[in-house]
Amino acid sequence: MSKTTKFKHKNILWHLNSVYANDIIQWIKSNFPAVYQDENNILKKDTGSLVVHKDNIVLKKRTLRPNKKRWQFALRPSQSKKTYNITQKLSALNIPIAQTLGYATEYKNGERKADYLLSSYIQGDIELQDIFNGKYTSISLEETIKKMGELIASFHLSNISNRDLKDSNIILNLESKELLAVDYDGISFRKDISQKRAQKDIIPTFISMRSHNLSRDLFELLLSEYNKNMPECKKVPTEIIDRFN
Numbered sequence: 001m002s003k004t005t006k007f008k009h010k011n012i013l014w015h016l017n018s019v020y021a022n023d024i025i026q027w028i029k030s031n032f033p034a035v036y037q038d039e040n041n042i043l044k045k046d047t048g049s050l051v052v053h054k055d056n057i058v059l060k061k062r063t064l065r066p067n068k069k070r071w072q073f074a075l076r077p078s079q080s081k082k083t084y085n086i087t088q089k090l091s092a093l094n095i096p097i098a099q100t101l102g103y104a105t106e107y108k109n110g111e112r113k114a115d116y117l118l119s120s121y122i123q124g125d126i127e128l129q130d131i132f133n134g135k136y137t138s139i140s141l142e143e144t145i146k147k148m149g150e151l152i153a154s155f156h157l158s159n160i161s162n163r164d165l166k167d168s169n170i171i172l173n174l175e176s177k178e179l180l181a182v183d184y185d186g187i188s189f190r191k192d193i194s195q196k197r198a199q200k201d202i203i204p205t206f207i208s209m210r211s212h213n214l215s216r217d218l219f220e221l222l223l224s225e226y227n228k229n230m231p232e233c234k235k236v237p238t239e240i241i242d243r244f245n
Helices: 021-031 079-092 128-132 141-157 195-211 216-228 238-243
Strands: 004-009 012-017 042-046 049-054 057-063 100-108 111-120 160-162 170-173 178-181 187-189
Touching: 004 021, 012 021, 012 111, 021 100, 079 100, 079 111, 079 187, 128 141, 128 170, 128 195, 141 160, 141 170, 141 178, 141 195, 141 216, 160 195, 195 216, 195 238, 216 238
Parallel strands: none
Antiparallel strands: 004 012, 012 100, 042 049, 049 057, 057 111, 100 111, 160 187, 170 178
16 A cells, blocks of 8 residues: 655645655645635535546545534545545555545544545546437447446456446546546445345446436446456346346
8 A cells, every 4th residue: 555645734634645745745735725716626516525626636525514413424534544545455456446646634623624535637537427428429338338347347356346336436538548436435345246246336337327318238238248257156147137227
């Protein structure tokens, strides 16, 4: 696992991947917290979560949701550190993910206010949902679906469950032509991935495909590519598709 370098800025203690620390420190000094003030920097905005990007770096800020008295699933104490450590393990196993650069937890008057996670961003990366909805007709939908099957299999072959492999959490790197997972809250390391567990992980992908009215043959293509990469005892039966078509 990569060593981290500590850096305190505006009362926030950052833990940065030492390999990239010097560049990230300069980015933080120049852009934090101003990066939130430009609407053009926003990638995703939900209750309790804000994702922005600038100069090939993504910053995810997670806060306590309104009317909540305690941190929920993705916001438990030390979740940012846990997520960072998970991504380091995934990288070591050659699971295709976006490179994480560091994390931080913000406290004010002894009370935890926010979590931060830094990761790399390559200009031109495309969300899978934009390919599913036909926004990029020059990109083969069939080849993308095949890569999705391979991506899910890459997690399971390493005995890693990912319950959140949906279209908004996957990007296509136009430089490498590789699909990358960019959200890690649904990840757990297991002794074994059962066929039942595998089906549960595939379901969010199928739900996102159904929301874009993709044809049954594309569901079959994804499952075929997944099964092609898995041992016989781990293959998922095609009957699962009947639930979505």
